[in-house]
Amino acid sequence: MEKQDYIQLFDKFLLKQASPEEVQILIQWLKSEGSFQDWMDEEWDVASSGMDTDLQQKLLGQIKQKISLEMQQAPLKRNKYRTIYLWTARIASVIILLLLTGISVYRYAMEQQKMQDMIVSVEKGQKANVVLPDGSKVWVNSDSRLIYGSRFTSKERILELEGEAYFEVAPDKDRPFIVETNDLAVRALGTSFNVKSYEEEKDISTVLMTGKVEVSSSYDRLILNPNERIVFDKQTGHMEKSSVENAKEYINWKFNELTFKGETFENIVHTLERYYNTRIVFESESLKKYRFTGTPGNTSLESILQILSLTSPLSYEVKDSLIILWENVKQKAYYEKALK
Incomplete structure (x- = not known):
C-alpha cells in the first residue's frame, strides 16, 4: 500500500468505518518506525510552518515521546477490536491534542513577544528612524530613548520618550496616538509633531507641523494647531502656547x-x-x-x-x-x- 492509502485508512478509522482487518493493517503501520513517523513529521511541518524552529522541534519531540509511552502502556491483544480501537484512538488524540497545544503555545509565545517593550536608544552624536507596527514613522534625536510595545495595542498607541523625537503618525481614528514624557502627554490621531524632553533641560516643548494634538499635564490641557508650540516649565508646572513662523525649522535636526x-x-x-x-x-x-x-x-x-x-x-x-x-x-x- 502507498502512503496515501494508509492516510485514507486512518481517516476511515476515525469515522468508525474500518473493518477489523483494516484496523490491523493500520496498527502495523502506526507501529512501524519509518512510515508513520515520516507522515507525522510532514503533517507537523505543514501545520507549524510559521513556528519558531526550536519550539517546533521541542513540541514534536513531546508528541513522539507520548506516543511511545502509549505503545508501552497499551500492548495489543490479538482479535480484540475494542482494545485496538481504543489504543489507536488514544494515539490519534495525543497527536491532535499536542498539535493544537503546540499551536496554542506558539501563539501565546508570539503574543507575549508582541507585548514586550521595544527600546530604541540613541547615543550622543547619533540619530535613528523607526517605523512603528502601525506604519507611523519616528525620527529619534541623539541622546534619546523611545519605548513602545506593551501599551501599543489594538485600542491605543502609547509610547514613552526621553529626549527628542519627530513623529509622523499613521491615521487611525479608533486608536489615539499618545507620546508620554515624565511631565506631559501629547495625544494625536493622524498628524506630525516634534517633542523635546531632555532630563537636563528645564523645559519640555512640543511643536505641531500638521493635524491637531492635545497636550496635557497634571494641571492643564491645551490644543495645538499647525505652527503652534507649547513650552512646559518643569519647575513651575506652567504650560504656555505660542505661534511660530515655520514649525518645520524645529525639526532641522532631522536633516543634520x-x-x-x-x-x-x-x-x-x-x-x-x-x-x-x-x-x-x-x-x-x-x-x-x-x-x-x-x-x-x-x-x-x-x-x-x-x-x-x-x-x-x-x-x-x-x-x-x-x-x-x-x-x-x-x-x-x-x-x-x-x-x-
Whole structure:
C-alpha cells in the first residue's frame, strides 16, 4: 500500500468505518518506525510552518515521546477490536491534542513577544528612524530613548520618550496616538509633531507641523494647531502656547542642521554636547542666560562657537576633549541688551 492509502485508512478509522482487518493493517503501520513517523513529521511541518524552529522541534519531540509511552502502556491483544480501537484512538488524540497545544503555545509565545517593550536608544552624536507596527514613522534625536510595545495595542498607541523625537503618525481614528514624557502627554490621531524632553533641560516643548494634538499635564490641557508650540516649565508646572513662523525649522535636526530660536546658551550647550558627543562646561554662570537665534546649519563645532563668540561676550578654550566657556568682561557691556 502507498502512503496515501494508509492516510485514507486512518481517516476511515476515525469515522468508525474500518473493518477489523483494516484496523490491523493500520496498527502495523502506526507501529512501524519509518512510515508513520515520516507522515507525522510532514503533517507537523505543514501545520507549524510559521513556528519558531526550536519550539517546533521541542513540541514534536513531546508528541513522539507520548506516543511511545502509549505503545508501552497499551500492548495489543490479538482479535480484540475494542482494545485496538481504543489504543489507536488514544494515539490519534495525543497527536491532535499536542498539535493544537503546540499551536496554542506558539501563539501565546508570539503574543507575549508582541507585548514586550521595544527600546530604541540613541547615543550622543547619533540619530535613528523607526517605523512603528502601525506604519507611523519616528525620527529619534541623539541622546534619546523611545519605548513602545506593551501599551501599543489594538485600542491605543502609547509610547514613552526621553529626549527628542519627530513623529509622523499613521491615521487611525479608533486608536489615539499618545507620546508620554515624565511631565506631559501629547495625544494625536493622524498628524506630525516634534517633542523635546531632555532630563537636563528645564523645559519640555512640543511643536505641531500638521493635524491637531492635545497636550496635557497634571494641571492643564491645551490644543495645538499647525505652527503652534507649547513650552512646559518643569519647575513651575506652567504650560504656555505660542505661534511660530515655520514649525518645520524645529525639526532641522532631522536633516543634520542646527536651528536655535531664542535659546539660552545653557540649552544650546546641551544640544551641542549631544550633537557632537563632547563635553562643554561654563566657567561663568552668567553666560548661561544669554540667548541666540539663528541657523548655523550643518557645520563644525568650532564654527558654531565662533558664531556665538561674535554675537555675545563668549570666549572659549579647547583642552583635549573638554571645551571651557567664560564671559569676556571687556565685551560684556556691548551685549547687556541681548539678555531677556
